[in-house]
Amino acid sequence: xxxxxxDSTNPLNPSSSTLxxxxxxxxxxxxxxxxxxxxxxxxxGGGRGRQLPDWWLVLWRNKRSRVGLFLFAFFVFxxxxxxxxxxxxxxxxxxxxxxxxxxxxxLGTTQSGEDVLSQLIYGTxxxxxxxxxxxxxxxAIGLVIGMIAGYVGGMTDEVLSFFINVxxxxxxxxxxxxxxxxxxxxxxxxxxxxxxxxxxxxGARIKRAQMITLRERDYISAAKFAGDSMPRIVFREIMPxxxxxxxxxxxxxxxxxxxxxxxxEFIGVGDPxxxxxxxxxxxxxxxxxxxVGQWGWLLAPGLALALxxxxxxxxNFGVDALSNPHLRED
Numbered sequence: 435x436x437x438x439x440x441d442s443t444n445p446l447n448p449s450s451s452t453l454x455x456x457x458x459x460x461x462x463x464x465x466x467x468x469x470x471x472x473x474x475x476x477x478x479g480g481g482r483g484r485q486l487p488d489w490w491l492v493l494w495r496n497k498r499s500r501v502g503l504f505l506f507a508f509f510v511f512x513x514x515x516x517x518x519x520x521x522x523x524x525x526x527x528x529x530x531x532x533x534x535x536x537x538x539x540x541l542g543t544t545q546s547g548e549d550v551l552s553q554l555i556y557g558t559x560x561x562x563x564x565x566x567x568x569x570x571x572x573x574a575i576g577l578v579i580g581m582i583a584g585y586v587g588g589m590t591d592e593v594l595s596f597f598i599n600v601x602x603x604x605x606x607x608x609x610x611x612x613x614x615x616x617x618x619x620x621x622x623x624x625x626x627x628x629x630x631x632x633x634x635x636x637g638a639r640i641k642r643a644q645m646i647t648l649r650e651r652d653y654i655s656a657a658k659f660a661g662d663s664m665p666r667i668v669f670r671e672i673m674p675x676x677x678x679x680x681x682x683x684x685x686x687x688x689x690x691x692x693x694x695x696x697x698x699e700f701i702g703v704g705d706p707x708x709x710x711x712x713x714x715x716x717x718x719x720x721x722x723x724x725x726v727g728q729w730g731w732l733l734a735p736g737l738a739l740a741l742x743x744x745x746x747x748x749x750n751f752g753v754d755a756l757s758n759p760h761l762r763e764d
Contacts (some may be wrong), residue, residue, distance in 0.1 A: 685750050
């Protein structure tokens with residue numbers, strides 16, 4: 435009776451000579467098994483490293499940055515949902531004036547009978563808007579001027595560097611007070627514009643210095659030989675390598691903008707009808723909040739302002755770790 439011999443080239447035969455030797459044997463150690471499973475999970479998109487970007491992991495693993503992220507997320511939540519979280523209308527003047535803290539008014543009331551806690555929650559949005567928008571404008575102006583001055587060089591660099599140096603030596607706060615005080619239009623956007631045009635110079639100086647060190651790199655020379663235009667080289671080839679520096683500059687500009695807005699409102703050159711932490715401190719100072727024992731009216735917005743600026747400063751530690759691997763925490 436004829437029997438069917440085993441075909442040495444049969445792909446179903448585990449002892450086939452055509453199969454690689456490694457496929458017929460299992461991994462030797464548990465480490466190899468884990469490595470194989472990790473590669474497969476990463477290729478399928480199930481690996482955790484594929485789900486979370488590297489920059490987020492660096493920020494999260496930094497302890498100070500993690501605390502700053504929690505604080506900043508809290509203020510962002512309050513700023514977005516503030517109108518729905520306030521226990522009373524922040525402009526409602528139907529309450530008794532200068533009430534002490536109670537279960538109805540946790541921080542008391544103002545001279546006009548407005549709830550202090552409601553104004554504190556509502557004013558969070560104003561500080562966030564000023565910090566983000568004014569910080570973005572100041573960062574963008576400094577980025578464009580600094581990168582063009584550093585890349586082009588020559589007479590262009592001398593002219594732009596002259597304006598940068600002039601903007602650096604001019605006192606920023608007196609200039610902001612003058613512009614805000616004598617402007618015929620009052621409002622939040624005036625504060626944002628004043629802060630933006632007075633806070634770009636330091637960032638431009640740093641971007642220019644970094645551009646000078648990057649413009650002689652080999653990949654920049656290759657892009658020039660390839661015929662790429664200056665805007666493409668500056669904004670597509672060089673700027674991605676300055677991401678951490680740009681983010682750090684934005685955070686510094688946002689912090690300065692938040693403090694400058696509060697300072698301008700506190701001294702009375704802003705719009706007193708806008709509900710913000712600065713205007714709260716302004717009216718508390720004008721009406722003698724500490725003399726009548728209404729400490730929450732003055733101290734609460736100051737404490738909130740300090741915590742918001744501290745949160746951004748703590749996040750900046752993680753941003754520094756992005757550009758400097760020696761600062762990273764395991």
